[in-house]
Amino acid sequence: MDSKERPSINVIDALRANHNDLQEFVDSLTGDEWQMASACEGWRVQDVFAHVTSNLKQFADPDPPGDEQDQLSAEEAMEALVSPRKDWSPDELIEEYYKYLEPALNVFSNLIEEPTASVEQQLSDLGTYQLRWLPYAFCFDHYCHLRHDMTSPGGPIERDLPSADDLRLAPGIEWMLAGLPQMCSKDLTSLKKPVLLSLTGPGGGKWVLHNSGENELIQIDNYSEQEVSASITSTSHDFVSWATHRSSWEDYCSLDGDLEYVSSLIGSINII
Numbered sequence: 016m017d018s019k020e021r022p023s024i025n026v027i028d029a030l031r032a033n034h035n036d037l038q039e040f041v042d043s044l045t046g047d048e049w050q051m052a053s054a055c056e057g058w059r060v061q062d063v064f065a066h067v068t069s070n071l072k073q074f075a076d077p078d079p080p081g082d083e084q085d086q087l088s089a090e091e092a093m094e095a096l097v098s099p100r101k102d103w104s105p106d107e108l109i110e111e112y113y114k115y116l117e118p119a120l121n122v123f124s125n126l127i128e129e130p131t132a133s134v135e136q137q138l139s140d141l142g143t144y145q146l147r148w149l150p151y152a153f154c155f156d157h158y159c160h161l162r163h164d165m166t167s168p169g170g171p172i173e174r175d176l177p178s179a180d181d182l183r184l185a186p187g188i189e190w191m192l193a194g195l196p197q198m199c200s201k202d203l204t205s206l207k208k209p210v211l212l213s214l215t216g217p218g219g220g221k222w223v224l225h226n227s228g229e230n231e232l233i234q235i236d237n238y239s240e241q242e243v244s245a246s247i248t249s250t251s252h253d254f255v256s257w258a259t260h261r262s263s264w265e266d267y268c269s270l271d272g273d274l275e276y277v278s279s280l281i282g283s284i285n286i287i
Contacts, residue, residue, distance in 0.1 A: 075118035142197025155187035184218030245272030
């Protein structure tokens with residue numbers, strides 16, 4: 016389905032669906048599984064969950080800002096939240112998650128309503144975004160960590176999860192596309208000719224990456240039969256993996272058109 020034709024998705028409903036999947040998974044974990052190495056380098060399954068719950072807590076009940084907080088990269092800030100939780104028990108992490116889930120969802124519900132929705136905020140080195148994008152980022156976070164970092168084939172644990180659908184996946188894809196220009200433009204300076212990104216399956220659609228205005232940031236537009244020099248095709252689910260460098264694009268993408276050109280660009284897509 017083209018992204019323009021997809022029925023409107025309530026991002027709070029999407030967050031709840033991804034939460035329900037995570038809850039079912041967490042409730043099934045054994046003591047040994049909590050300690051398994053995840054697909055996030057240096058983090059156990061327990062640490063990945065600590066990352067998710069610490070972020071929820073920060074939105075529901077933020078810690079006082081530290082002296083060096085503004086100087087941390089996004090990844091350094093994530094580690095700073097996980098580090099003090101490494102000695103927590105799984106039960107303590109689960110307790111924190113449920114304590115702050117509903118308060119965080121209430122915050123997110125307010126962020127998608129004007130006038131707050133259009134307020135811009137700097138997110139470390141990830142760029143500046145309207146506040147309405149934050150619940151989309153959390154959809155991405157829940158989906159990515161559960162389905163690519165903790166469960167197989169990328170993660171260590173085999174589980175049958177509910178099938179990915181537009182509700183679970185589309186908001187995360189929207190966040191990735193919103194973030195791509197600010198996170199990747201510095202490495203995509205050679206994007207001189209438009210490239211079609213075609214994502215298939217749930218959450219899919221067609222978009223054109225270009226910099227026709229030779230701006231500091233590249234642009235991403237819905238595809239409307241524009242002329243392109245090359246195309247990248249993968250499933251939306253796999254895009255979450257290769258576009259975050261959890262896996263190689265070569266394993267999941269088919270390229271068409273100017274292959275030398277698009278091959279030189281695709282590795283520079285790295286969304287955090």
